[in-house]
Amino acid sequence: MIYEGPELAQNAANHSxxxxxxxxKRVERVHPELPAQIHGRIQRNWGEVxxxxxxxxxxxxxxxxxxxxxxxLIAPNIPEALECALAVPxxxxxxxxxxxxxxxxxxxxxxxxxxxxxxxVDTEFSELAAEAxxxxxxxxxxxxxxxSEGLGGKKIGALTYEALLAEGDPNFTYSLPDNEWDAxxxxxxxxxxxRPKGVxxxxxxxxxxxxxxxxxxxxPHHPVYxxxxxxFHCNGWCFPWTITMLAGTHVFLRAPQANAIYNAxxxxxxxxxxxxxxxxxxxxxxxxxRSFPQKIKMMTAAAxxxxxxxxxxxxxxxxxxxxxGLTEVYGPAVVCAEKPSWAALPSxxxxxxxxxxxxAYELQEDVLVLxxxxxxxxxxxxxxxxxxxxxxxxVMKGYLKSPGETAKAFKDGWxxxxxxxxxxxDGYIEIRDRSKDIIISGGENISSIEVEKxxxxxxxxxxxxxxxxxxEKWGEVPCAFVELSGKATEDELIAHAKTRLARYQRxxxxxxxxxxxxxxxxxxxxxxxxxxxPKSTPTNI
Numbered sequence: 001m002i003y004e005g006p007e008l009a010q011n012a013a014n015h016s017x018x019x020x021x022x023x024x025k026r027v028e029r030v031h032p033e034l035p036a037q038i039h040g041r042i043q044r045n046w047g048e049v050x051x052x053x054x055x056x057x058x059x060x061x062x063x064x065x066x067x068x069x070x071x072x073l074i075a076p077n078i079p080e081a082l083e084c085a086l087a088v089p090x091x092x093x094x095x096x097x098x099x100x101x102x103x104x105x106x107x108x109x110x111x112x113x114x115x116x117x118x119x120x121v122d123t124e125f126s127e128l129a130a131e132a133x134x135x136x137x138x139x140x141x142x143x144x145x146x147x148s149e150g151l152g153g154k155k156i157g158a159l160t161y162e163a164l165l166a167e168g169d170p171n172f173t174y175s176l177p178d179n180e181w182d183a184x185x186x187x188x189x190x191x192x193x194x195r196p197k198g199v200x201x202x203x204x205x206x207x208x209x210x211x212x213x214x215x216x217x218x219x220p221h222h223p224v225y226x227x228x229x230x231x232f233h234c235n236g237w238c239f240p241w242t243i244t245m246l247a248g249t250h251v252f253l254r255a256p257q258a259n260a261i262y263n264a265x266x267x268x269x270x271x272x273x274x275x276x277x278x279x280x281x282x283x284x285x286x287x288x289x290r291s292f293p294q295k296i297k298m299m300t301a302a303a304x305x306x307x308x309x310x311x312x313x314x315x316x317x318x319x320x321x322x323x324x325g326l327t328e329v330y331g332p333a334v335v336c337a338e339k340p341s342w343a344a345l346p347s348x349x350x351x352x353x354x355x356x357x358x359x360a361y362e363l364q365e366d367v368l369v370l371x372x373x374x375x376x377x378x379x380x381x382x383x384x385x386x387x388x389x390x391x392x393x394x395v396m397k398g399y400l401k402s403p404g405e406t407a408k409a410f411k412d413g414w415x416x417x418x419x420x421x422x423x424x425x426d427g428y429i430e431i432r433d434r435s436k437d438i439i440i441s442g443g444e445n446i447s448s449i450e451v452e453k454x455x456x457x458x459x460x461x462x463x464x465x466x467x468x469x470x471x472e473k474w475g476e477v478p479c480a481f482v483e484l485s486g487k488a489t490e491d492e493l494i495a496h497a498k499t500r501l502a503r504y505q506r507x508x509x510x511x512x513x514x515x516x517x518x519x520x521x522x523x524x525x526x527x528x529x530x531x532x533x534p535k536s537t538p539t540n541i
Contacts, residue, residue, distance in 0.1 A: 276443025
């Protein structure tokens, strides 16, 4: 082979690890004067943000954080969350950004399971964090983030975030990872089958999906991106690195509210945002709207948005891109790629097509629907159900400390999602059910098992089953079907669930009666789903 000689060998000049760590260095060098962060009264350029990130990495290094160490975060969409996404990987450390809506016991489990050494926490969530640290039993360095736009709260840490930055070197030298397969982030699933699983991302995968976002969304340089998608969801679908790569502006909202969104559109010239369908409804249903001259692109996932909502957004000048993915594939990895021919269709027909999940991202190797029993492709007839599978560089490294679960997920060279779908004649995938019984409410994953467990703890509940019920505001909400062995009302059971579940997890409706069962006693959830779905919705198995 003439192409394998020593003169053609890999070396430092012609090969480097693919990693988000390389992104900030270029932006600081080329565009230090451009706006980087807007958060209320805070406005910083890329030169300032780069310095803060280097100070953060340096300060953590001085306190013993290095390769393979886990740095946990509990924070909403604030500049510090972005800085952690950029700075922690500089050390070869692993960022564990946590859902702020979790309960203390779940966060305690995550801190312990992920071997966290540091916890940075926004003071709004200090009570939650303190309880989680106590339950975890870990000796953690806790850093308080005092957000000037936040609600305040008690400080529980050894020092504040700004004090930590003051310890750091603004000229800190950092480098790419030794291996692009090194771990970069640790994200936890919703725990749909018990304890949440720790999904490990690599530098290579995060870099690939950051670039994927640019290609898939046809993003220009210097976008103005509004953070309505939580930064803790799959590391913000890798957009912290995407927007930074493009020298864009990150506009932060601690919590999405209609007036704040419209103000960002009008005052800051927002060009892009992501979020669940509930964000679209929030924008459409706002009582007070402000006009804005620019065209805006919005990427949405979770439950398929109603065609009417897509049509309404596009009438406002907000173009919708529908995507689909999971924590295990870095967030979205499937996009409903719009075909040029769709432009000539009536708006309702176009919106119906755009509500499908779609096809693989350009830098994802492949996404198919396979028969889970035979491993063969299902016919592309839009009717035959199978399981969605993924293969490529934006599939996780695996589940932390869970070799059995990892092996089960990586069967026959594919990652098996557990989501049931059909594949249409044009290759576009459309989800018809979720085999893991996940309820997606406002972009949050809810485990039906966890809701059932809470209801089962009531002495009057003999049997219960929780399914997704369509909801105009949230997309889906939990609905509980209950067989009683004693006396209880709907209000009593919802109040009982309130003591054990977060607000978004609680059932919004309770229906009493005998539950349909198989001959082996298994509850037929498919029949229950049919009872709460509109008659026009296709029946799934």
